[in-house]
Amino acid sequence: MNGRRTPIRVSRSIFSEIFARSHSVLSQSTTREYAYGLTEAVLVSELGSRNSPRSGLARGMDAHALARAPVPGVYLLYDFDTAAEESYLLSRVDNEPKTRWTTVSDRRVLQFGGRPTATKHGMIAEKIPEWLLDAFYTLVPIRPHPRVREDLNHVLVNAYEPGRGIMPHEDGPLYDPAVAIVSLGASATMRFTPRRRDDADADAADGGGGRASDAAAAFGVWLPPRSLLVFTGAAYTEYLHGIEDVAEDVVDESVANRDAAAKAVGGGGGADGPLVIPRERARVSLTCRRVLKTRKILAF
Numbered sequence: 001m002n003g004r005r006t007p008i009r010v011s012r013s014i015f016s017e018i019f020a021r022s023h024s025v026l027s028q029s030t031t032r033e034y035a036y037g038l039t040e041a042v043l044v045s046e047l048g049s050r051n052s053p054r055s056g057l058a059r060g061m062d063a064h065a066l067a068r069a070p071v072p073g074v075y076l077l078y079d080f081d082t083a084a085e086e087s088y089l090l091s092r093v094d095n096e097p098k099t100r101w102t103t104v105s106d107r108r109v110l111q112f113g114g115r116p117t118a119t120k121h122g123m124i125a126e127k128i129p130e131w132l133l134d135a136f137y138t139l140v141p142i143r144p145h146p147r148v149r150e151d152l153n154h155v156l157v158n159a160y161e162p163g164r165g166i167m168p169h170e171d172g173p174l175y176d177p178a179v180a181i182v183s184l185g186a187s188a189t190m191r192f193t194p195r196r197r198d199d200a201d202a203d204a205a206d207g208g209g210g211r212a213s214d215a216a217a218a219f220g221v222w223l224p225p226r227s228l229l230v231f232t233g234a235a236y237t238e239y240l241h242g243i244e245d246v247a248e249d250v251v252d253e254s255v256a257n258r259d260a261a262a263k264a265v266g267g268g269g270g271a272d273g274p275l276v277i278p279r280e281r282a283r284v285s286l287t288c289r290r291v292l293k294t295r296k297i298l299a300f
């Protein structure tokens with residue numbers, strides 16, 4: 001479009017794929033598909049622009065590490081998606097058949113890739129739809145962790161109305177200990193709280209005291225729309241993560257990217273004052289992971 005594109009090296013050419021698909025989609029006649037085609041055409045023009053944050057991803061994740069988090073391995077990429085991609089993904093999610101959604105404690109959930117299971121045969125792997133693979137493959141060049149790459153095989157979509165969140169939890173051993181979460185719609189603050197050793201697999205050898213993880217501090221990460229959060233290492237294994245059931249987030253000093261949040265929303269409350277950020281619309285997140293144990297079933 002404008003000769004300013006900076007090529008991004010990916011193991012599969014998302015450009016040619018998106019191009020091919022948008023052309024074929026554009027040639028179809030239904031209005032909805034046509035709208036998608038247009039959005040995809042916009043994506044094609046935006047994906048490679050020099051200002052795209054993705055052009056910086058190849059430099060590695062270090063630049064995106066949240067230095068103020070008390071543990072390493074927490075990364076946040078602002079404007080990972082463009083506004084066009086965001087609305088494209090939201091409309092795709094929105095158009096998934098009602099019957100595919102489930103409701104879990106007031107949030108709506110959609111799974112792609114299969115249903116992770118602890119049974120010995122593992123998850124029956126299901127095809128991830130093409131429209132989502134595009135979002136997926138944009139993660140490939142990042143390689144924030146050796147395991148967040150082509151072999152991502154699961155996406156959990158969570159849709160939260162304003163005021164809704166997710167209880168503190170750990171993602172657990174069914175997945176590789178690295179997760180990439182794309183946020184769409186409203187912002188929210190994710191809170192990381194140290195897992196108490198005696199919460200899970202309590203080990204008498206611990207003696208009930210001197211637990212390393214208890215020494216670690218809780219922290220938060222403010223997740224603006226279109227951002228990508230990656231966490232791995234101790235943040236995955238030693239912390240619970242959750243989002244409070246609140247209609248507005250109080251972003252205080254415990255939030256590792258408070259300064260960026262203040263900048264993004266116009267500074268409210270001064271440098272050190274409380275920053276209150278309302279969740280003005282629904283938030284949809286795409287949680288991308290790799291389920292460790294999978295099997296295929298033959299389809300005829």
Ligand SMILES: O=C(O)CCC(=O)C(=O)O
Binds near residue numbers: 156171241285287
């Ligand atoms: O919505 C989010 O950002 C978090 C989702 C999450 O932690 C999960 O589904 O395990």
Ligand SMILES: [Fe+2]
Binds near residue numbers: 169170171241
């Ligand atoms: Fe989670």
